[in-house]
Amino acid sequence: MSDTAVAHGHDHAHDHDHDHDHDHKPTGFRRWFMSTNHKDIGTLYLIFSLTMLFLGGAMALVIRAELFQPGLQFVDPHFFNQMTTMHALIMVFGAVMPGFVGFANWMVPLMVGAPDMALPRMNNWSFWILPFAFSILLLSFFVPGGAPAAGWTLYAPLTVQGGMSVDMAIVAIHMMGISSIMGAINIIVTTLNMRAPGMTLMKMPMFVWTWLITAFLLIAVMPVFAGAVTMLLTDRHFGTAFFNPAGGGDPVLFQHIFWFFGHPEVYIMILPAFGIISQIIPTFARKPLFGYSSMVFATAAIAFLSFIVWAHHMFTVGMPLQGELFFMYATMLISVPTGVKVFNWVTTMWRGSMTFETPMLYAIGVVFLFTMGGLSGLMLAITPADFQYHDTYFVVAHFHYVLFSGAVMAMMGGTFYWLPKWCGHMYNETLGKWHFWLTTIFFNITFFPQHFLGLAGMPRRYADYPIQFTEFNQWSTVGAFGLGISQLLFVYIIVSTVRGGKKATTEVWDNPEGLEWTVPSPAPFHTFDEPPVVK
Amino acid sequence: MQAKKLVVQLTLVAVVMFGFGYALVPLYEAFCRITGFGGKTDVIAEAMAAQAVPSDRSIAVTYTSHSHTSLPWEFKPVSKGLDVKPGEIHEAVFYVKNYSNRPITGMSTFNVTPPRAGFHFKKTECFCFTQQVLQPGEEKEMLVRYMLDPAMPEDVLELTLSYTFFDNEKYAGQ
Numbered sequence A: 001m002s003d004t005a006v007a008h009g010h011d012h013a014h015d016h017d018h019d020h021d022h023d024h025k026p027t028g029f030r031r032w033f034m035s036t037n038h039k040d041i042g043t044l045y046l047i048f049s050l051t052m053l054f055l056g057g058a059m060a061l062v063i064r065a066e067l068f069q070p071g072l073q074f075v076d077p078h079f080f081n082q083m084t085t086m087h088a089l090i091m092v093f094g095a096v097m098p099g100f101v102g103f104a105n106w107m108v109p110l111m112v113g114a115p116d117m118a119l120p121r122m123n124n125w126s127f128w129i130l131p132f133a134f135s136i137l138l139l140s141f142f143v144p145g146g147a148p149a150a151g152w153t154l155y156a157p158l159t160v161q162g163g164m165s166v167d168m169a170i171v172a173i174h175m176m177g178i179s180s181i182m183g184a185i186n187i188i189v190t191t192l193n194m195r196a197p198g199m200t201l202m203k204m205p206m207f208v209w210t211w212l213i214t215a216f217l218l219i220a221v222m223p224v225f226a227g228a229v230t231m232l233l234t235d236r237h238f239g240t241a242f243f244n245p246a247g248g249g250d251p252v253l254f255q256h257i258f259w260f261f262g263h264p265e266v267y268i269m270i271l272p273a274f275g276i277i278s279q280i281i282p283t284f285a286r287k288p289l290f291g292y293s294s295m296v297f298a299t300a301a302i303a304f305l306s307f308i309v310w311a312h313h314m315f316t317v318g319m320p321l322q323g324e325l326f327f328m329y330a331t332m333l334i335s336v337p338t339g340v341k342v343f344n345w346v347t348t349m350w351r352g353s354m355t356f357e358t359p360m361l362y363a364i365g366v367v368f369l370f371t372m373g374g375l376s377g378l379m380l381a382i383t384p385a386d387f388q389y390h391d392t393y394f395v396v397a398h399f400h401y402v403l404f405s406g407a408v409m410a411m412m413g414g415t416f417y418w419l420p421k422w423c424g425h426m427y428n429e430t431l432g433k434w435h436f437w438l439t440t441i442f443f444n445i446t447f448f449p450q451h452f453l454g455l456a457g458m459p460r461r462y463a464d465y466p467i468q469f470t471e472f473n474q475w476s477t478v479g480a481f482g483l484g485i486s487q488l489l490f491v492y493i494i495v496s497t498v499r500g501g502k503k504a505t506t507e508v509w510d511n512p513e514g515l516e517w518t519v520p521s522p523a524p525f526h527t528f529d530e531p532p533v534v535k
Numbered sequence B: 001m002q003a004k005k006l007v008v009q010l011t012l013v014a015v016v017m018f019g020f021g022y023a024l025v026p027l028y029e030a031f032c033r034i035t036g037f038g039g040k041t042d043v044i045a046e047a048m049a050a051q052a053v054p055s056d057r058s059i060a061v062t063y064t065s066h067s068h069t070s071l072p073w074e075f076k077p078v079s080k081g082l083d084v085k086p087g088e089i090h091e092a093v094f095y096v097k098n099y100s101n102r103p104i105t106g107m108s109t110f111n112v113t114p115p116r117a118g119f120h121f122k123k124t125e126c127f128c129f130t131q132q133v134l135q136p137g138e139e140k141e142m143l144v145r146y147m148l149d150p151a152m153p154e155d156v157l158e159l160t161l162s163y164t165f166f167d168n169e170k171y172a173g174q
Ligand code: HEM
Pocket: A153, A266, A267, A269, A270, A312, A313, A331, A332, A334, A335, A338, A373, A374, A375, A376, A377, A378, A380, A381, A382, A386, A389, A390, A391, A395, A398, A399, A402, A403, A406, A407
């Protein structure tokens, strides 16, 4: 299979592009729509992800605008609920997951010394399904009743009743699922079969390890989610009664199946971020990653444990005491391997000759802020405490600390880290640092007050609130608009760096480790046609 | 080829996991039935219930009932409940009336709280085992025969037996 990847690149040889001397690549429609090149597909994924980030971000700003004051100002509650639902679906399945797949496409072959992904045709399919899936999801705004409004968790029995938008969301979810599963298979086959001679599993870069494990999680749980929404669909239209109590179904069963997928899913969104951080920190601390093998085992342990903690999202549904206790302790157990990782990152920095270029600022920011999210998670894992915090803004604060300042900021750091390799130019360091500080400060202004709101009892997913919550909500809204506007700077930096700027060297940074730093910048269209040898 | 084999295996895993999602349905059902988690009640034969040795403590049993908003039925217990000695067989009677001008098929879900008492709530007969069809304006009384298992945990001093009737037209005849 690996030879097909190489042979395929040469199919396009008749479409010469003379910009790069010995680089044959097709142009225009053929290059982008029929691409089988891992770098081009990686770029497509990253652009798609950034587009979705802005779309989902715009919806978040509608939510925050409405919550600036108590009472109803801009939108009616039903539209508000559509916003919270669609914001989450777009961010989870459109921004974070495809973003990481984009990083994997670009970096996994470069890091393991492979000429391309193992299954380039399938790679093209995995990507091009996504724009169609999201078009269907977004078109649901225009059907009677509007977009899905039952929350991204799509809980039955509410979704057994919703309008046709629920069916559109189900179709879109099936397409996204197929895309993710194909992407995951591709990554596993690439890492297991196409590593350069000498690169044993325990010599693989951490980013590749985290993605390998993530890919297994994807294959294990995306089909379960597909099953859950299929049952929902047949309950809605074909007379089954999996979740519909009228026919003897059980709505709580939906929650169990959803979270059996849902909790591993949150680790799907964070493990690749751990991988990126583990690449960046050693480079700028100028020390190898501390405890490499414990990092690998911690990642595997987290992945394993993620299958047995799902009901911590359901402490309040009325589980028996033994169940509550089991899921409480199992959840707390996850903080052990997570703590190992944080410890290793900090120890890698310890006594290193650190410098603070933008990627490093992001990495440190992620370690710090993600850990705060982990701590609020630990609070939520305490069953009796969760009876108070469940479905309040405290949960919203928790998952934005792990998902925005964990996953999304890791991707931003990764972008600054590898952008010079991708496009051959250095970004403007001053602007990069501005972007980091604006993002971090506005992020905290947005989400830190939400901890207090949640502790004081403000429930999530409502368009209105009692007046005593006003002040913290106003902080949050101001922060959100600042955070949104700061991302225009991100786009400006990327576009201007792609267009021009100081030439990047092959190594880009100060003696970084990894095969990706042995190919020229920008990375040529074809790399590692001859596999490198790893000592 | 090695890669092809791996692709086939991984695809197979995905297909199996899709099936596993469905397998969770009977697994969950069996898990709740065996452990009594979630307040599922147990069913036993009348002859078995008759053999139980009544104990002398008593437990306050309360009956509650609802008719789902989609169902134009009145549905209520004839008595609010009573004190029950574990090991004795009792009957609860529920009254139901169809206020609409069309025949409707309904079916009731049931539940016991506290959930840990569910497993020890043994029914020998219940109107909730089957669909109920009521003609326009029809009213009737329906029966539940049950026994509290003498093995009921000592700290259960009272429990609630609850029913909710749903419109079951969509599933009529199943
Ligand atoms: C130390 C690790 C973590 C612990 C102990 C933890 C614990 C929890 C608990 C108990 C809840 C349920 C709260 C409730 O609904 O009442 C929750 C919700 C959530 N967590 Fe975490 N968590 C951890 C890490 C993460 C990570 C790494 C992510 C994602 C990257 C994440 C994403 C979420 C999301 C999205 C929700 C809310 C889901 C929803 O209801 O919509 N968590 N977490």
